[in-house]
Amino acid sequence: MQFHIDHKIVNQIKGFINKKNDLKLTELLSELHHADVAEILEELELKQSVYIIKLLDSELTSEIIAELDDDVRDNILKSLSSKEIAEEIDELETDDAADIIADLPKEKKEEVISQLEDVEHAKDIVDLLRYDEDTAGGLMRKELIAVKDSWTVMHCVKEMRRQAEAFEKVHTIYVVDEDDILKGRLSLKSLLTTSTNTPIKDIYNPKITFVKVEEDDQEVANIMQKYDLIVMPVVDEMGRLVGQITIDDIVDVIKDEADKDYQMAAGLTQDVEAGDTIIQLTKARLPWLILGLFGGIGAAMIMGTYEEIIQSHAILFFFTPLIVAMAGNVGVQSSAIIVQGLANNDVKGSIVNRLWKELLLAIVNGIILSILLFIYTFSTDADLNTSLAISISLFSVIIVAGVIGTFIPLFLDKRGVDPAIATGPFITTSNDIFGILIYFMIARAIIGF
């Protein structure tokens, strides 16, 4: 088995395309998993990718298209006719189909839908388009196996055979009543071990974890993770079974959310990857750097107001980078731990309690660091007052930075804003300014200039 696509195979494929050796190309690509072919397509030029998509059977290419990165997929779909796209969509499961159609331009969307062959499939897809992509409805697929509680085991097995095509992916057999209201689930064990005329009513398990269509995707992820669920049913406002969510979609939600928080903490907006273009990367990075620039200018302005003491107390100015660095570090540590705790539903107790704890923590860290700094400054060239001023400032800055770093994400979360934006450059920049301000104010109070 080959999990990493190497350059040799990519070059081989390029060679076959150039020579229009369709036979060899089909043979080679059919051997590979569709996820691997998708990876290869991302390495090829658009024309080459389109050549492959048009060459292979839509049963295979539909799966490849579903795996592609959004930008590569968009470009490939632009090169296909509505008819060709509809053929791909026909092969896909409803959730993947809806995701792809949702990204099409409005007119093409309608054209593609009108050309879908299987009307039931098309109805399901259109249904799914109504849901916000960040909700349970946006994640679910329509394909599932449901049996009525009024049926017998025999009827049930017959029905399942009829729907045999979906069998390879059956994880749960849902039980619904005459009105499609979700009642529970049926284990394979019960189905295989009870006599064929037992009514489903008598053997199904009514304990089942479900979510409503409008549930937030993060919450769906938390629930499935907490209860170790592989698959979870989704019900509408009336409790009717309308779809199911499988864990592989949730893995993507978890990964995306973690990536997003990480990027926020690192000062990157948008969803960027190492492989993106310079322009995309600049867009993601420049706004935060400009914020940092303003923060630095702010710090310089504050320091400018103390210019008259620069000769008598030069050493104070030497320690400004240390003060802003520590303010930044403490702020990011505090906010990161809160952001992560909020994401994992792990922040217990009130805001006041959290702030109190952070305060204690900042005092412990602050005392240790201030003593270290005092020892250094006093043992080198500063007098007692200056050494005290620098150390006490560091202590105060650590406390303020810790409290701000804790408070802002908790505050944002309470207001319904994603607390992750409070990490990284946002916290460091505001702490830079507060840090410098506190530093010089304390120095003035102690040294008395």
Added chain:
Amino acid sequence: MQFHIDHKIVNQIKGFINKKNDLKLTELLSELHHADVAEILEELELKQSVYIIKLLDSELTSEIIAELDDDVRDNILKSLSSKEIAEEIDELETDDAADIIADLPKEKKEEVISQLEDVEHAKDIVDLLRYDEDTAGGLMRKELIAVKDSWTVMHCVKEMRRQAEAFEKVHTIYVVDEDDILKGRLSLKSLLTTSTNTPIKDIYNPKITFVKVEEDDQEVANIMQKYDLIVMPVVDEMGRLVGQITIDDIVDVIKDEADKDYQMAAGLTQDVEAGDTIIQLTKARLPWLILGLFGGIGAAMIMGTYEEIIQSHAILFFFTPLIVAMAGNVGVQSSAIIVQGLANNDVKGSIVNRLWKELLLAIVNGIILSILLFIYTFSTDADLNTSLAISISLFSVIIVAGVIGTFIPLFLDKRGVDPAIATGPFITTSNDIFGILIYFMIARAIIGF
């Protein structure tokens, strides 16, 4: 359904424990999912938790114990006898059982194993203890359904009925040969739709993705994610089927890795949570802050060597916080994007190419930011030379910070070190020092002091 444990229920449970109202307590706790009970236990005092564990049936408590946070679990297990622990372990699946036993002190470990009732189960657990927890072997469970390729469909269904207890969790039926070598998988569809005397040989699907026991857990996670697998078989060096890994364990691997990278970027060592003690949190945070302190002292030392020009060029000193902040921000952005790319197997091309791209990116950002800074400084109080010196320094610092931020994680990765340690305080601190050094060197060259 109740997904968040509220204080009311926790208080109710505390009340029942105080009044020793075992009946009500059992009634209430049996209604809840074991994952919810685990969450409640984490809110209780140790004595109260142990009371509940001893009260409830081990069929339920074993699942609760498996869900607990490590530190809470350790404390509870210390309060149980080896016999009591063995009873819990008897009820658990092999992977959870092995994880719990692995964490016990050496002597207790042997005592517990010797008191396990089911010898086959005990053998499987001891087997699993041999594997490193960061490998496929450390993640897998022994429980699985395997059928021989020489059997008929009839034989197969009979065998599955015999093992009926495991049925509720069957995701895949594996096919092996007489020597237990993994051959493929059998779909439920084939089993239900072919005649009972068809040999399995004729109907199984030989396309199956598997991993070896020694495979790294991150790689296992990448494979299962890429191929959207719910479950994956694990084979030994001879290709014999020895276990299977389910996606819920992989979700934890993905989450843990993302959390770890995030914490590294935020300057937190160890696996800390918002709910940890002050001492744990200090241990996680203080080392990075001390690193930052040394960086700040280094910056102060460099600035000290330029003391003679502080009066004539005070403004240079005002902009040091800006220079270090920008160096830090650019460094973290560059390293974060590489660390994330490496984690997602998304960094293509050579190190030289990546550095080249980062250089271009730094030039674009650097030019924009330097021009903005030049406009500000020149239009306020600085002369042309000083404004130029500050802006050109910023430009140079951005380029150096970007290149260092890109190079260090790539270098660490090549050497087999986790690149995530290169983000956060590590990068900011080294960039602080480089930044200040470059800044004053360039200023001296341009202004000529």
